[in-house]
Amino acid sequence: MATGACLPDIPSDPAQDGQPMDRSEPSPALPPRPDRLPASPLPPIPHVDPSDAEGASTEYSHYRTQLSRHRTGLSEHRTDLSEFRTDLSSHRTGLSEHRTEMSMRRTGMSIQRTRLSADRTLMSVARTSLSLIGFGFTLYQVFGKLRDASVIHNAAEPRNFGLSLILLGSLLLVGGIVGHVRFALGLRHLRRTLMDEQLIHGESDYPVSIILITAILLLGIGVLAAVSILFDLSLFG
Template identity: 60%
Template sequence: MRNSQSSQEIKRPQRLREQPVPPLPVVDKTDADGASVEYSHYRTGLSHHRTELSEHRTSLSEYRTDLSMRRTDLSEGRTEMSMRRTGMSYQRTRLSADRTMMSIIRTALSLIGFGFTIFQFFGHLQSSNLIESTSHAPRNFGTALVAIGIVLLTLGIAYHVRFMLGLRHGRSEMKASALVHGESAFPVSLPLVTAVLLLLLGLLAIASMVFGLATLG
């Protein structure tokens, strides 16, 4: 019913033309019957006047009711759009956190890869007797780069997990309070999985560098 009324144009009642109140009749007080008839006609005129005013007030009341229902429909539509925008804002925040995690992965991967390359390169030079075997500064520098990459990746994973748990908790509370739509999926963060795998690879690399374990062949 409300939707059908919303789709129809609401017409304002026409302005009631001004009608004067019937004047008080002048009667002959000596003629009681005639005076009674005159006053009866006067009361009938007043009754018609009140009836017209009452009908006009009823039309205005119905018009205001229709406007109120239209405003209610518009308010519900705005509420629906607001809930959807809030749900989309959660998705945008999640994607922003994933992009931050990917930036941390790129930085950590550069440090780990560059450090491991320096370590292996100077190790081959020393084993080939191209440089002095007593110089450990390049290898220590490579190990430090790998360690910095691992620390950066660990802190990034911890921050990302904490942020995503808080984001999911806030979204669940708003969904339970019917303040946000929870129809869209909220999947596991793929950059987080990649970061964990890279952290394991970095730990294997530094174990091979520090303890001489053949973890990477």
């Protein structure tokens, strides 16, 4: 009789538990809960006359019949509760499929966020390298113009310092490019593995990094700047 009172109330919206749902498909409907079994007392034990054996047997037979009916009602209610628990299990299975779908999409988006984070890291390296290369080339140009105007007589030290900054910026950029390429290849391999194992869908594009292309072009500019200083060439003029 108390079995129905032990089942907790299940919210009709699974999103109340803090779990996101895939709204592209309707969530499975919550199965109806069976009504509570009304409290019914046990049939009273009959009082019989010990001297009347036939009457006592009849009374006890009626009593056993009443007990059997009571047990049958309890059994039917337990059957209803069992079917309800089965329906709840099916309902939870449906919710688990929705959560699995959302987990797959979150994992795919995490890979994209990781790729964008790697691009931002390479962008930071490129900014630092650009500052070093630009400042070094500016030093070389400024002190070279001052020497040509006979304002100063020796521009070797500023030239060497500017060349050192350009080489340092180029080496820093080479390290950033190599690290980015290795990380990107590893991330692509991980994405392909997850797609083969059907852990993610892989529906979003995975384009070539524009930041990587820009960094390679910047590295070429830095190399040209270093060559122009070393061999006194006018590659940018």
